[in-house]
Amino acid sequence: LETKQRAHKKILILKPFLDDRFKASNRIVSKKKKAEKFEPDDSMPAHPIQDEVEFIRLILKEEPDVLGIDEAQFFGLWLGPALLELRNAKGLEIYIAGLDLDAWAKPFGPMPEILAYSDDIQKFTANCFKCGQDARFTQKIGGSSEKIQIGAEDLYEARCEYCWTPPA
Numbered sequence: 001l002e003t004k005q006r007a008h009k010k011i012l013i014l015k016p017f018l019d020d021r022f023k024a025s026n027r028i029v030s031k032k033k034k035a036e037k038f039e040p041d042d043s044m045p046a047h048p049i050q051d052e053v054e055f056i057r058l059i060l061k062e063e064p065d066v067l068g069i070d071e072a073q074f075f076g077l078w079l080g081p082a083l084l085e086l087r088n089a090k091g092l093e094i095y096i097a098g099l100d101l102d103a104w105a106k107p108f109g110p111m112p113e114i115l116a117y118s119d120d121i122q123k124f125t126a127n128c129f130k131c132g133q134d135a136r137f138t139q140k141i142g143g144s145s146e147k148i149q150i151g152a153e154d155l156y157e158a159r160c161e162y163c164w165t166p167p168a
Contacts, residue, residue: 009093012064014055016074017048046070052078059086065093072098073108080113087117103140103156103167126158137164 049055059067067086072079086092100115100123102108115121128135135158142155145167 009065010063011066011068012059012062013046013068013070014049014058015046015070017050018074052076052082055079055082059092067092067094069094069096069098072096072114073100073102073111074098075110077110077113079110080117083114084117099138101137103138105137105164105166128160128163129157130163131160133160133162135160135163137161139164140167 047058049058067083069075069079069083083094083096087094096114096118098111098114099108100111123136125134125136127133129139137159139157139159140155141157
């Protein structure tokens with residue numbers, strides 16, 4: 001999205017209200033290439049939203065050229081159809097980041113529908129915390145058995161298919 005910013009495009013970044021890791025409610029959380037752990041990213045502000053009404057209201061108010069959505073898996077099932085409608089009605093350029101699978105390796109939230117509507121999909125992997133291989137699974141290592149529990153290295157690790165085990 002930084003290249004879109006340099007091209008003088010109006011960018012709006014949204015994130016789920018419940019993502020309050022590191023007390024960074026108005027920032028995305030990322031891991032730089034050489035960093036050891038996730039931390040708040042100040043490169044662009046993010047607007048935390050709670051529901052579809054707030055989502056539409058903010059887009060109509062800001063009128064962005066480019067929409068970025070972080071942690072899309074935590075939004076409701078309304079997100080996929082809303083994004084499709086925005087793209088078709090307004091020609092909005094949309095970039096989405098999110099986990100396609102939860103810690104049980106099941107499709108996560110609105111991500112299956114979002115992936116189905118996407119024109120271009122780039123899947124990235126992390127490095128497995130145990131063996132270093134490409135990791136596309138999330139290992140829940142602490143906390144409860146709740147499906148949605150916000151955390152970072154204290155609750156989750158990236159794992160490859162050989163090192164991942166389903167949570168209890």
